[in-house]
Amino acid sequence: MKESVIHVYERPQLRDPVFIEGLPGIGLVGKLAAEHLIQELNAVKFAELYSPHFMHQVLIKKNSVVELMKNEFYYWKNPNENGRDIIIITGDQQVPPTDSPGHFEVVGKMLDFVSEFGVREIITMGGYQVPELQGEPRVLAAVTHEELVEYYQKKLEGCQVEVIWREDEGGAIVGAAGLLLGMGKLRSMFGVSLLGESLGYIVDAKAAKSVLLAVTKILGLELDMTALEERAKETEEILRKVQEMQRAMLEQQMPPAPEEEDRGYL
Amino acid sequence: MKESVIHVYERPQLRDPVFIEGLPGIGLVGKLAAEHLIQELNAVKFAELYSPHFMHQVLIKKNSVVELMKNEFYYWKNPNENGRDIIIITGDQQVPPTDSPGHFEVVGKMLDFVSEFGVREIITMGGYQVPELQGEPRVLAAVTHEELVEYYQKKLEGCQVEVIWREDEGGAIVGAAGLLLGMGKLRSMFGVSLLGESLGYIVDAKAAKSVLLAVTKILGLELDMTALEERAKETEEILRKVQEMQRAMLEQQMPPAPEEEDRGYL
Amino acid sequence: MKESVIHVYERPQLRDPVFIEGLPGIGLVGKLAAEHLIQELNAVKFAELYSPHFMHQVLIKKNSVVELMKNEFYYWKNPNENGRDIIIITGDQQVPPTDSPGHFEVVGKMLDFVSEFGVREIITMGGYQVPELQGEPRVLAAVTHEELVEYYQKKLEGCQVEVIWREDEGGAIVGAAGLLLGMGKLRSMFGVSLLGESLGYIVDAKAAKSVLLAVTKILGLELDMTALEERAKETEEILRKVQEMQRAMLEQQMPPAPEEEDRGYL
């Protein structure tokens, strides 16, 4: 496996689909939001992305079955006949931050793939770390093109959560939530990133809820949020177990670390 | 050398061969088990894998002879005419954990190669770190497909060591022991990973013995375990010498490490 | 995106253009100088370079618009009909220092591109860290070919800042400021690197001014320096915000770091 591959299990006909991303990141906000969305909409998995840029390991799933690290594509067909369909991506991991070229490769493959289904609009979900929270987490929005601010603001009118639009320059969106928009823009796609305020370092159900309230408002959907807390707890437990086992194995495969002293390159 | 290459010294005709992996990892359990198996079965080396993803060094073997880091393929022809033959891989190292794409490349090459001999079933061996041991090390099992749990449980009936099958999700198998199963699964192969409980950080003959008891039970073989302890000691001594020399050389070829301060990317 | 790409918005006819580089580095001297030059000359952006070797993120610009990390090419047509035109490159970042091959790839692409416009001479700008400053920052010069020392010294006669030419061997110019000259030399290009003394770790308007005084003297241009201080402050503020947000996101996407202990490679 020299580059990322997508295994396609079904090729649905989709109506002007919106592509929604929720991969692991700050507070697992995006991943949790995406999984909840998939569950509540009964979205259907139709493709899996495998990548040599993901961790060289398998996860142990229920009943002792192993699986490669992967990202998964789901689709949802809108029952409303004038409504738009949805493609959702979530998964086990993003490319590690030490491998920028790998990130570009994987995100490029995602965009290639969803283009085949006619995607033009992208919504990325994630967390936005803040030192403290006051009330419900707010959502930070950023768009691919300036004229979209008004477009999304109109759709978000009456949204239950506060959405922040920043006028001043500064800030960065790291990983797929950023790259999908940045690289999509170079392919005439457009979209918005919605990042929920989070204290980070936990599986943050509250931030995920805020983000989902904004996303569903934009899409004109209703979503039951009651199972979100429970899902967060399960996720946290699984994560803990994976990390425990993974850490021990990684350590024993390391080459000896040169001592941390100054030394010349030649 | 731009990608891994396999030098093939012989092309044996094998009968439905099982592919058994035992490469360095936690407690060197897999490597030790594989080497013992090779020795006791008098398995024959028939191919070597070299990779630019291995350490850029040679090892000094007996009588001052140097050799590139490598992995080695052995075969064993079952004297029982209804029995299945075996291919075993072991070697000096795995790709370092900082090079995930390298891991995928090497494991892909291994699978390509053993496919040429008709391999469909894979057994991977390794260690599984635990904080403390009670009695003989147990063996953690994981499979590529759910229906295999029953298949292997039946074969393991009466096995001298306790084999654990986990029902709940969580855990990861890092490196070749995991990837061979995960990537093999994408090629319609199947198999099991057997990880012996180990305190890690030693060359763990006890864990290797437990794993071998499970493997030989599955394969219907008998194996003398008496030489295992001795082999563990030799391995430990060689390792110590290699690391000593290697460390000094690595340090002196390092570029100067930027100081460990916070700084911007631009 | 597997390799760096240049999006070209215009193909100006340029007269024997000098290629001037000012990318982020010590004290942001080169970037600040380049941006000031662009602003004061009203240079025109005509191309953008995107690279999978840049950080896998988007920056949030004014009015919540996101953009991929990039480098930008500007041109300036000399109103003096005997004068030479200019191409300037600046941008958000350089390839990180952990990715040497990426640096060579990006700089190779830059040289390919400016060659299309007839560039033969290159001036690179940057900072040169010193422990303390006495008076105005001096400028350290280095050239591609020995005979150029005299050539540039003549052009620099009467320059307001002191330019240092070192006779003894020793020293290195890291990144694009060095590679453009080093790789350019292999393509029969020539040029000079001008590095302003800086205490580093700040956005250094004084060092940028010194460098610009030398560059404009060589080019026979006049430049108003009054806005330079103000620009430095703005840059510093934007930087601070980007880093804050970026750091949190990077941390949460990291794989678990193996513990910092000595361990064998096999």
Place this chain on the structure above:
Amino acid sequence: MKESVIHVYERPQLRDPVFIEGLPGIGLVGKLAAEHLIQELNAVKFAELYSPHFMHQVLIKKNSVVELMKNEFYYWKNPNENGRDIIIITGDQQVPPTDSPGHFEVVGKMLDFVSEFGVREIITMGGYQVPELQGEPRVLAAVTHEELVEYYQKKLEGCQVEVIWREDEGGAIVGAAGLLLGMGKLRSMFGVSLLGESLGYIVDAKAAKSVLLAVTKILGLELDMTALEERAKETEEILRKVQEMQRAMLEQQMPPAPEEEDRGYL
């Protein structure tokens, strides 16, 4: 520049040439030995190797002239008409130890190149770190094939320095000094590695002398060693200056380091 390139300035006709390597490593022993050999033999530079795997920087040489990092090939024609000619490689650096695939690529290119001149025998020179020295540094020898031990021992009879041949397994030779032999062996080349005992962390003229005494004994040459000490001092001074400047520049181009805490990969 996507892979290493060799610029060839002359294509000498050589008589069964021996290829001698002395690149930077422990105590700079190999590099110092190679440079001394080149100087004393008046060897002629005929090719340069550039690599995207070397540091992304230029060195400032005498009179402010910059040059890419490189390795250099020299040849020496034996005036004795029955004698064998020599190719020597030395240079500014080796590929950093974090880039194993780069090491394999560069060493592969070297072997391709010297093969064009009929090289079959390789002698690599370097340092071997020891905690303390007793008397003159000894030289550790290792060979590509077992039968060469006797071959080289015979040639080394009467050598002024003690050459050590180890019978027991254990030890590693990192970098070009090891890889040239290991990869050469796969191409039917043969040779010996000669590593001088060194306390490391200095430019070690004594170890270089020991290695040269062994090399010249093997080749049947006489070499004046008086300039070796002086050369070591010069090298040390240049090194110091390069590192000082390089370090500051590297630091400022670093992306922000995620904090050193435990965290999950997903």
